[in-house]
Amino acid sequence: MLIQRSPDVRPSEITPKHLYLNRRRFLVGLPVAALAAGNALAGPKLEGITKSPLSTTEKVTPYNDVTHYNNYYEFGTGKDQPASLAQKLKTSPWTVDVGGAVSKPQVFDIDAIMKMAPLEERIYRHRCVEAWSIVVPWIGFPLNALIKKAEPTEKARFVAFQTVLDRRVMLSESAAGIPLPYVEGLRIDEAMHPLAILCVGMYGEALPKQDGAPVRLVVPWKYGFKSIKSIVKIKFLEKQPPTTWNSTNAREYGFYSNVNPEVDHPRWSQASERRLGEFFRRKTLMFNGYADQVARLYVGMDLRKNY
């Protein structure tokens, strides 16, 4: 398959990696700043990561923004809350239960997942349904590596994902305003697509808790809420599984939720977005700029109806 990359940013505009990484090191060096940032800066370094040709060359969003501006409703509906409240989540030991319509149902330990496939750095655009966006150097491997290990049967047409539920450290459903545990789903061909990754780190380190430690999904052509965090369960199904935001408000959040500038959210326009760190809004791209790679998945589908 031919995977293309759109040259939307000139090489001269890109901050070299050693510079943006240095910016963080500078932060760590300041005791006050480190204290303010708390545990967010304490991820262990990941070794042996290869760079993916699927990465965008756009300017990476500062680490501090990606770790202090989060939607993780189990740990607060304010964007600054998960950075502190999610630190209470216990992410070790951790297992992911893989089952349903598969020949080899199994429970993977997080260590097994970390070694399941070579870890790659994938710098992706990440577009929230709320019309803001970031560029994140995720670390992970194609979700299809795990799917192949489970050997889905003929009946496996959809994949359902479930976030951990720990009521002792998480908000109640009424406080979060959404049913828990958080669940998401993909069609099997979407899940098999090489751009969909299981993510275990970012910025060269293990995932911070507020960003979905220890393992999350990243589906860069869909709105951010599809990229479910802190996964404990993956189930293969014949029927389309329920998804959290869809069951909260079906008119506003569809199962597919592909980034689409032409289909507005009922309450706001999706035509443009604010990239964190930029003053002017920028145009939102079809499938978040990944149309060349993923549009074929939706040929013949009415994207206005299947929003």
Add this chain to the structure above:
Amino acid sequence: MALKRILTSRWTKVPVFALCLIPALLLAWRALNGDLSANPIEFITHWTGDWTIRFLCITLAITPLRKLLRLPELIRFRRMLGLFGFFYASLHFLTWFVLDKFFDWHEILKDVVKRPFITAGFTAFVLLIPLAVTSTTGWIRRLGGKRWQMLHRLIYVSACVGVVHYYWLVKSDIRLPLLYGAVVTVLLAYRLVANLMRGRRPRAVLARSGPPAV
């Protein structure tokens, strides 16, 4: 009584004015320190919106408080509080108009017409404009107490529509919009009840009850 003396002193308005400015100064301070979160425009929008609805509630609370606490002197602060509500509403509106949309008239008009929560917010703001304009003593005289009072009841509508605006924009956590909704409901219900009870008293007493109380 010491409290009454404080409330009637001409100097009391100065600290109240300063107090009302604190949210704006705090916001400016955070801006200077780069402490406006990863999404500063959103932060400023929420900050100014929060303070608009708070000041509308405080303004609406003056009449019930002065009656329940028997402190008619509180009326001296109502105009200032209301104007601060308008001040924060203007900042909120301008943040959207200038910082968020950057004078994109096409988008702005589309939003006002198409997005119910923006239609509501815009309406709530526009309704406050005539109240701010006619807030001076000169305008009370020109309009006459009764008509002025009628006009200024628009704040009831503005506060209600403002709460609806808030309720319609949140994604799932509706606790704060409901809280403000409850506060506005209580403040308006007080007036309704007080009005019904006053209706039983002879009109002659009303005629001498002093400046218009909205």
